[in-house]
Amino acid sequence: MLNKLRAIHKIGIVFVLIAIVLAVSAVLLVKEKNFVQNKIESLNANPEKIVYLESIKNNLSWGVLELVPMSYPNNFLKIGQIKERLIGRQKDFNSKMKQFMLTKTSSQEEAYTRSEIQKESEKFFQALEKTVQAIELRGQEGLVEPTTQVLPIHNSLIQKIEDQIVILNQSYIQEKQSLANILNGITNLFMGVGLAFVLVTIFFIILFVFSSNGEYDKKIQVALDNVSTNIMIADKNLNIIYMNQSVKKMFENAESDIRKDIPSFNSKILMGSNIDTFHKNPSHQRSLLANLTSSYKAVIQIGGRSFRLIANPIISDRGERMGSVVEWDDITDQLVIQKEIDKQSKENLRIRVALDNASTNIMVADTNFNVVYMNRAIMRMFENAEMEIKKDISAFNLKALMGSSIDSYHKNPSHQRNLLSSLTTTYEANIQIGGRTFNLIANPIINDKNERLGSVVEWNDTTNQKAVQKEVESIIQNAIQGDFSQKINSENKAGFYKNLGNEINKLLDITSSGLNDVANIMEAISKGDLTQKITADYKGTFGQLKDYVNNTVSKLSEIIADVRNNSDALLSAAEEVNATAQSLSQSSSEQAASVEQTSSSLEQMGSTISQNANNAKQTEMIASKASEKAKEGGSSVQETVKAMRQIAEKIGIVEDIAYQTNLLALNAAIEAARAGEHGKGFAVVASEVRKLAERSQVAANEIGELAGTSVEIAEKAGSLINEIVPGINKTADLVQEIAASSNEQATGVGQINKALAQLDGVTQQNASASEELASTSQQLNAQAESLRQNMDFFVLHEMESKFSPHHKENFKPVVSSKPKLTPKAVAVTKVLHEEDDDEFEKF
Template identity: 45%
Template sequence: MNEMNVPKGSFWQLSRKIQLVIAIVSAVSAILMTVFALIQISAVEEKNIEKNFNALLQQRVTTVNDYFQEMRSDVKIVASSPMVQKALIAFSRSWTMMGGDSAEKLKRLYVEESPFPKGEKYQLDRSEQDGSAYGQIHEAYHPWFREFILEKGYDDLILVNATGDVVYSVYKEADYATNLMLGKWKETALAKIYNDAFKLRKGEQAFYDIKSYEALDGAPAGFIAQPIIVDGENKGVLILRLPLQRMSKVIGNRIGLGDSGEVVLVGKDQLSRVQSLLIDENTVLKRRISGPFILQAINGAQDVVREDVDGVDKMIGYAPVSFLNTKYAVVLMQDYDELYGQLSGFKTYMIMGLIAVVVIVVFIGIIAGNRLGRPVVRLTGLVGGLVNGAVRSIDMQGRNDEVGEIARCLNVLYGMSVENRRIRAALDNATTCIMVADENRRVIYMNPAVTNMMRNAERDIQQSIPHFSTDAILGQSIDNYHQDPHVQAEILATLNGIHKTRMTMGSRTFDLTAASVRDPDGVRIGSVVEWVDLTETVAKEQEEKQVAEANYRIRVALENANTNVMVADADRNIIFANTALQNMMVKAENEIAKNIPGFKAKDIVGGSLDRFHKVPAQQAELLTKLDHEHSFHLKLGACSFDCVLNPIIDHNNNSRLGSVIEWHDVTDQLAVQKQVDDVVQAVVKGDFSKRISLEGKEGFMVELANRINELEDTVSEVINDIAESLSALASGNLQHQIEKDYTGTFEVLKQDTNKTSQRLKQIVGDIIIASNEIAGASTEIASGSIDLSQRTETQASSLEETAASMEEMSTTVRQNADNAQQANNLAGRARDVAEEGGKVVNQAITAMSSIEDSSQKVSDIIGVIDEIAFQTNLLALNAAVEAARAGDAGKGFAVVASEVRILAQRSGEAAKDIKNLIQDSNSQVREGVQLVGETGSSLENIVESIKRVADIVSEIAAASQEQASGVGEINAAITQMDEMTQ
């Protein structure tokens, strides 16, 4: 029987046609599928790469903005800190106290003579040669500023007062101890940021872009500043120099950027503002990133482009950022070849796989065609009837050739199809999500349960597989759900039992159980996969895990904390006490047992909080109603405790879970506070004999007690010596001198007091000498006046007796002329003595002025004592700062520091009272100067009067000479007349 019209042995036999068709169709299908897969995968991968690149860019932009905000927060917190405000005021005041050459002194003490090299000047807390108030202030605040700078990475912290003086700097560069309003520093970047910030209101900030900075020899620097405003008054400006090294590390973080990726911050001038982590040389303000995308980013654009940078093909992402109105571009760059290298490798593997698949498929096609070609035609009708249901039994099963085998197989296939329809119906009605794939891992069956699950999770799955569609699952490869299809294929190909895995797509989590389907001969013919959506279960497990981890961390933190912590439940039963609390209770066990009989520290957990309260019912009522923090004090035996109790509230249902109590043992602090208060009260009453005992004190308490005792000893000795000196002066003892040696301001006070006594002694001696000379001159003038009066009376008598005897008259007149001449001489001498007395009075006025100046110096000395009180107050402030840094352990120190500050304030008030007394003394000295001046004026009038008397006496003497001549002529005439008469 001739089966076909084609001659036997012809090339176009059915078997060869089948071979050729199968080979061609399989090869073309493989090629088309591979090409399509390459196109689709390339497109998806390129979009994913660009998407990931955009995500990295946005992440870096967020990082830059967060870091800029962190710097603004740092400046705001520091500038608003009361400690920093006090530091600026203290630095400014001590700067003024140092005088006009304060800048030179500070540069010499903290820069030129510093034992540390340039760049490490920040390690010096106080110069050994600096005994001024500035040194004390610097020693108090510098450690805190240094710790802040080192922790945050800033290049410097600078304080500038309201007059432009750079009164403090951590690193002590060339701009330290300068004035930004004068000289060469007037036009610097530091001066500009200072002037901009000084004009701002409270809380506002100024920024100066990174530029070449003169104080750093041209090295790059940028600044951020904020004014320090206290009670509405601008005291100065806080300036932070930008942390360029830390900025470069934060902004240039290369995680996820491969070997060639980097992030650069670029300004309008297209220069980099950070150091590249890929380049060893300095790139800050040195590296230029050119391209139109820089200006586009600064103007607000954001995009990903492909550009040539320095001869290298780069993928570049750019986006805008700004910092206090200064615009920058964030540029993300990575080599294009590196970014897309994985995709190129994948294409190569796909092409190689295509070639292998084509060869294998052609080979299988030839074999299959050779086996199936000849009997296929004969079985076509039978198979068609079987498929259509017209045939329910298969003929030719008795044949021993391939046709008979096919017939028998078709018969078995028919039976299996009936069984498969039953199984399919069962699977369709099952609630378990079932998916079946053939031996090539193509999905050939999905029951309604898995279809509904996939449809509900379609959007979540599309986050991982963008083109996913539930309607398109059938016929697709199950490998599409795996990140590495080759691994998936290998697992399923070698799977003998059950394989379980967990897969996350988008926000969904699935558990997959895969089992191989094999024929009776053990040949794998497919796979069945059971899907379970565990999204809600995983989320709940993750939440429970996070809660458990958080609770564990909290417990470990409480166990390792230095704070004494106790936790009680809602029934006030103690359920937790950390190690610090238990150790404290062990130390105080005996004292607590005095109030709580049978108390044992080791049994504290499990006991009740009520046992620590005298009225348990009141304690229970308080804790039940408490909804805020409650502080109270406990006195147990000789021990004192400050306790802070906070309720633990479950905010989900607003129910009370218990209470947490912090215990602070303040026994030692209260004891020291009592001793300091006793000493202060004694000093206020003028008793300097009391001292703080050092017994039982350690560490800071011993140091504080020693310093207070030393301060009291020194102030007591100085006040006693000054009081003794003033008492000696008041009693007229001008010889008294203070002999004891002091140091510093006390030595200056001692020397000025001694100088005052010596000067007062000299002035009083000069006044005594001048007074003696004035008394002698006055006595001599009085004697001359008396003698003149007597001679005048004698002249009057002689004139009366002239008529009796012209001879006697002539003799008397001559004698009177001689006496008048002598009076004239005496009057001249009196005038000379009066003029000398006037000079002495002028010297007395000058001496009294010197007394007034000395009194002013004493007032200045009292001002120094007031300054000492200020420095003591500053010491107390430093102790308070240290106590604040010590936290709860330093609260007792803060109390002691407060008492010392009160002592300093009272000492300052006492100094003010003494100053008022000295000012009253100055007023009396001025009155004395005025009286001496009036005495001088009176003496000047006396001198003028004596001069006038001398002139009159001189005239009398001249007249007496003329009268003697006239009388002589009269006497001669009378004699001649007598002779003529005789």
């Protein structure tokens, strides 16, 4: 037995040593794993050598660009400034080259390429120095030949640097793959060490269980109690017979959560209880542990916590199953962390895919202002604009943008570096490259620790937008000048700009159509054609303008038709008055002749009585006829007065119509003012209509005044005729007295002579009044004819012109067959007629 115990002690010492070796190996593996992971992370970023080479390449490119100031006429630098910049570039190059040469070489090929790059660089800067000297000697004209000497060296050197970058990339890819394989091997080895450590731990547990030496068992138990692994041992009946301190502490910490699923769980009374309390299906677990011959791993969920279990059977030397040992590991926090890592990885991948497929042009630069990301949209934008960009930046290469510095986009890189370095909020700017306009929106990238990680820039090619804006401005200016013929070309546009162009073209078409229709109507009105109407369908303000124009034309047609009909009636009445006046004048002449005859008869009265009797009879007949004519003249005058009053009333209607037309024109002008720019043309038309209404009102007033004067003259003529009638009657009485008593003729000759003198005066007055009435009627006739001619200027619809000159025969007066007196011309009427013609010509 003693020998057996000694053997067990020796085996225990061996396993302790193995455990120590495994622990040391685990520590070393963890350190090696961390080193490899850090190495892989450093490889994920731009390698140190490649960064140096990229910087060297940029310095070389900018060195050539410094020699070509003529590419930027507005930024021509003096020779001293060129030399100063070249010296700065050479210092920066030497610093980067020195750092690059200090890095380790991984192959002879790389070492050879390094030496070639160094030699070519020396030649390049020697050529640069010659160029500067040539510039100092010959000025700007010396740029051509030295630059052609520098460019071949520059291109050869750039090619070698790019070849070296390709070699380094391939080398780093291989190194990264090798490190990844090493990391996988370390992980597998670490798992093997862990498993071996578990087996050693299990051995110590077995020693505790099966050792017959109580002191030895106690030492093993102490060892198990102090290990960090959570260990639980159950007998063959699955009753818990051992739990180390670590697993007890784990259950105490998780007790409140476990009770959510197992309310009776108590960590203090676990010892001696059955493991069935941990499982919802105990029979399955019993069957699994009973048949356990090797390690079994599982993860169970209890009360929201996740536990990883590693179960191993305990078998005696005789092969008898004595129980099971279970390693518990609370991996709840690990799963949460892993879940968060997975979630973050998915989010990063989702963001990356979203950015790749976004239509916004996005570029990301690191803190060294090197481009580290460009999405597909910006790649397409640069691909479309590459040829134009090369006009200003000949070294621009879309395929080499990734990893290059953003300095290549700017003529003053230091300004942009200072701006982006101090950027804390959104910064927006517009730049011109190769005839294209780009809108840039830059934002800083700052993490949760307020550390600056770089900058994100949104690029927007606004060249087409600026062109469309300029085109729209040109068309609007033409429209302001009244030219609607210019249109936006939508064939070379798409999307929003195409829709905008089509809508603006529609606006120009409807505006041009509406204004042209109004202009055509106004042109027809100016030519006297009132039969035209706007028939096109318009909405809104154009619809209102259409209605107003059509209503104005209709109303004007009605007014013209009424004025034309009234002028026809006035002309007919004037002709009747003229005929009556001429007839009255003729009667007055006859009466004067009769008086002369009476005087002659009185002279012959003394010769013979019989002759007196005959003359008396003739005189009686003449007196009777004169009385009848006087009565007829009185009736005619009364009819003339009545007609004059009717004319005055009609003229009042015309004056009211002119006043209403003036109000309508004023309202139209107000509506045109509300329409703004679109109502200017109609405002002019409304103003002209208003002037026409005012002229019509003035003409109506003048005609009214003339009609009033005519009424007064006619009344005066009536009064005179009424005075003639008693004289004629008296004459008839005297003739009768002469016929009755010829004896008294001698004594009454004197009285007769006096009566004849009075009769002669009255007759002369009648003749004068008749001439005045004839003159007035001729004036009225001339004005009515002038008004009718003015109204004939307008062409109306058939229904509106039913009383037009074509129908004026209905109003044709009855004219006496006796000779007419020649009417006197009225100068005022002629002048008014000429002025009316002039106004219509202007309109």
